[in-house]
Amino acid sequence: MTSAVTAIAAAPSADARAYFAASFTFETDCWDVHDALAKGADFVLLDVRSPANYAAGHVPGAISLPHGKITAHRMSAWPEGTLFVTYCAGPHCNGAARGALRLAELGLPVKLMAGGITGWLDEGFALAAGEP
Numbered sequence: 001m002t003s004a005v006t007a008i009a010a011a012p013s014a015d016a017r018a019y020f021a022a023s024f025t026f027e028t029d030c031w032d033v034h035d036a037l038a039k040g041a042d043f044v045l046l047d048v049r050s051p052a053n054y055a056a057g058h059v060p061g062a063i064s065l066p067h068g069k070i071t072a073h074r075m076s077a078w079p080e081g082t083l084f085v086t087y088c089a090g091p092h093c094n095g096a097a098r099g100a101l102r103l104a105e106l107g108l109p110v111k112l113m114a115g116g117i118t119g120w121l122d123e124g125f126a127l128a129a130g131e132p
Helices: 013-023 030-039 053-057 094-105 116-122
Strands: 026-027 044-047 083-088 110-114
Touching: 026 030, 030 110, 030 116, 083 094, 083 116, 094 110, 110 116
Parallel strands: 026 110, 044 083, 083 110
Antiparallel strands: none
16 A cells, blocks of 8 residues: 555665765754854854844844844854855745845855754753844
């Protein structure tokens, strides 16, 4: 008997390996961000949600920069080669991807933090509150 899971065969192992290996060049997870922030981050974490959402609760150490406000002028404040990590509300939100796209279009290195605020909270990590 075939299920919806097995009706389409899995990719060959070599293709799956290439796909999953490549995915780490595009994203990171909440645990790794938390660990890196505790040790002194070597990236800039951008909360790309609205300033009101940022003020209500954000990842400690994140900078508020709504994805629609990402411009070449604003990003010139950081040294060339700076890695930016974007996050939004969570898997139900595409703001992190929108922010990452804007950064990539500016030629900047970028990853998104999978899970966003939802993932952060699911890991048991605390949020900070306050104005940007």
